[in-house]
Amino acid sequence: MQEKHFSHSDILNLEQRFRAAFINSITGFKSLCLIGTKDNVGQTNLAVFSSLVHLGSHPPYFGFIVRPDSVDRHTLENILNTKYYTINHVNERFYQKAHQTAARYPKTISEFEAVGLNEAYLDDFFAPYVEESTIKVGAEFRERVDIALNQTILIIGEIQHVYFPEIAIASDGFLDLEKAGTITCNGLDSYHKTQKIARLSYAKPDKAPQIIH
Amino acid sequence: MQEKHFSHSDILNLEQRFRAAFINSITGFKSLCLIGTKDNVGQTNLAVFSSLVHLGSHPPYFGFIVRPDSVDRHTLENILNTKYYTINHVNERFYQKAHQTAARYPKTISEFEAVGLNEAYLDDFFAPYVEESTIKVGAEFRERVDIALNQTILIIGEIQHVYFPEIAIASDGFLDLEKAGTITCNGLDSYHKTQKIARLSYAKPDKAPQIIH
Numbered sequence: 001m002q003e004k005h006f007s008h009s010d011i012l013n014l015e016q017r018f019r020a021a022f023i024n025s026i027t028g029f030k031s032l033c034l035i036g037t038k039d040n041v042g043q044t045n046l047a048v049f050s051s052l053v054h055l056g057s058h059p060p061y062f063g064f065i066v067r068p069d070s071v072d073r074h075t076l077e078n079i080l081n082t083k084y085y086t087i088n089h090v091n092e093r094f095y096q097k098a099h100q101t102a103a104r105y106p107k108t109i110s111e112f113e114a115v116g117l118n119e120a121y122l123d124d125f126f127a128p129y130v131e132e133s134t135i136k137v138g139a140e141f142r143e144r145v146d147i148a149l150n151q152t153i154l155i156i157g158e159i160q161h162v163y164f165p166e167i168a169i170a171s172d173g174f175l176d177l178e179k180a181g182t183i184t185c186n187g188l189d190s191y192h193k194t195q196k197i198a199r200l201s202y203a204k205p206d207k208a209p210q211i212i213h
Numbered sequence: 214m215q216e217k218h219f220s221h222s223d224i225l226n227l228e229q230r231f232r233a234a235f236i237n238s239i240t241g242f243k244s245l246c247l248i249g250t251k252d253n254v255g256q257t258n259l260a261v262f263s264s265l266v267h268l269g270s271h272p273p274y275f276g277f278i279v280r281p282d283s284v285d286r287h288t289l290e291n292i293l294n295t296k297y298y299t300i301n302h303v304n305e306r307f308y309q310k311a312h313q314t315a316a317r318y319p320k321t322i323s324e325f326e327a328v329g330l331n332e333a334y335l336d337d338f339f340a341p342y343v344e345e346s347t348i349k350v351g352a353e354f355r356e357r358v359d360i361a362l363n364q365t366i367l368i369i370g371e372i373q374h375v376y377f378p379e380i381a382i383a384s385d386g387f388l389d390l391e392k393a394g395t396i397t398c399n400g401l402d403s404y405h406k407t408q409k410i411a412r413l414s415y416a417k418p419d420k421a422p423q424i425i426h
Contacts, residue, residue, distance in 0.1 A: 001347065001378035001379070001380060002378065002380070003376055003377070003378060003379065004379045004382065005335075005336075006374070006375045006377075008273075008371075008372065008373045008374070011273055011372060011375070012271070014386065015386075016271070017386065018385060018386030019270050019271060019386060020270045021383075021385050021387045022375075022382070022388055023267070023270040023271075023372070024267055024270065025386075025388035025389075025390065026275075026350055026377075026388060027244055027265045027266065027267045028244025028246055028265055028397070029243070029244055029245075029390060029395065029396075029397035029407060030241075030242070030243075030244060030267075031241025031242055031243060032241060032242075051267060052240045052241055053240065053264050053266050053278055054236070054237055054240045054243075054264060054278070055278060055360065055363060055365050056236075056280075056365065057233045057236040057237065058225070058232060058236075059225075059363070060221075060224055060232075060236045061362065061363055065266055065267070065268060067269075087240075089241060092410055095410065095413075099413045099416055099422050100416050100422055102416040103416040103417050103418040114418070122218075123218075134214065135239065137239055143360070143361075143362050145358060145360060145367075147268065147356070147358060147367075147369070148356075149356050150268060150269045150272070152268050152269060154360075154367065156360070158221075159221065159224060159236065159239070160220070160221045161218065161219070161220055161221070162218070162219045162224070162235075162239055163216055163217070163218050164216070164219075165214035165215065165216060165217070166214070166215040166217045167215070169235070170234075172230070172234050173227065173230065173232060173233070174234045174399075174400050174401075174402075175235055175239060175399075175400065176399070176403070177238060177242060177399045182241060183410065184242035184397050184407060186387075186388075186389065186390045186391070186407075187387050187388065188387075189387075189412050189413050189414070189425070190387065190389070190411075191409070191410040191411060191413070192391065192407035192409050192410060193407065193408045193410055194242060194407055194408070195405060195407070195408060196403065196404070196405050197305055197308065197396065197404040198403075200308075200309060200312045200402050200404070201402070202402070203314070203315040203316040204316050204317075205316040205317060208309070208313065209309055209312050209313055212402070
């Protein structure tokens with residue numbers, strides 16, 4: 001394959017939208033989820049995110065990034081005000097609706113209704129889940145980390161509930177996202193199904209990894 | 214599909230390795246890369262990471278997470294001491310070698326040599342790239358963010374160089390990772406190829422997204 005190179009100054013000189021598409025691609029395939037929230041007067045909000053990151057298993061923490069110029073400020077406001085939110089995996093059946101939640105709807109319009117996804121309330125949890133999602137996570141806000149460098153914000157939450165298809169969990173706790181139909185994304189707008197290559201055994205210095213069947 | 218539910222207390226009561234496998238799966242498909250570093254006496258290090266996150270395009274910032282109990286402390290030490298590191302996308306041809314870098318090799322052993330991947334030095338950049346990787350990024354350290362909640366660390370870097378296959382870039386800057394052979398992972402040990410569903414046009418409130426051909 002013919003190789004191309006962009007230096008730092010090449011990147012700074014790219015046209016703005018070209019650069020955004022390019023730089024958003026180079027961090028690799030990303031998780032894709034819808035974050036569901038509700039404000040104190042019952043108005044719901046739903047927004048697509050691709051920056052979920054695992055922070056720990058015990059306690060079960062994860063984070064996601066809010067951009068300074070983002071429409072997802074409604075999500076941030078609701079989380080800071082009410083403390084609860086949901087993470088809903090996206091699958092092929094509704095990925096176009098998930099994408100559409102990124103449009104700049106006014107705060108008075110719920111993206112659930114605007115894009116045609118259904119709210120689900122489970123086990124008296126405050127925030128709405130996406131009924132169509134096969135993996136749903138209820139989270140409670142734990143910490144806000146402001147990144148001074150470029151005014152992004154890392155929001156950290158603790159997992160309170162997980163709903164998942166029984167067929168997707170293996171005997172060792174591995175949750176097979178492919179069996180649940182979860183998809184991934186590349187850059188700002190490219191959606192991808194997956195095809196498993198293999199699971200590999202725990203890496204040890206003195207032996208090659210084995211495929212887990 | 215039959216649905217299963219784990220509450221917060223269910224999660225806390227899971228056996229430790231089961232919980233780690235489960236919680237590492239629920240944040241969705243993850244980016245997968247090898248981070249290459251070198252210490253001040255020329256000893257190289259290579260470690261697999263699945264926590265890359267986009268932080269901004271202008272300047273081009275990204276972050277990744279270092280766990281407190283991680284073998285990847287060698288990576289952290291080298292980055293803090295030398296300021297430079299490389300991000301190398303993983304593809305199907307060498308994913309087993311990438312996985313094997315997670316084994317606890319002593320600091321005196323280079324994972325490049327231990328697993329059989331080749332160091333490449335490009336444009337006088339200090340840190341080693343992985344020759345076998347089709348997308349290579351050279352980064353300079355910018356900020357360390359300590360997350361007090363659980364002693365994880367967010368390392369933020371700025372992109373200095375990107376090398377990629379010319380066939381993978383679209384006219385609008387989108388970099389097609391699938392064309393470059395980049396793969397993704399699920400949880401701690403499951404590796405997946407991708408199959409594109411579609412790219413969608415920029416979301417606007419008054420119209421449905423269109424497929425980009």
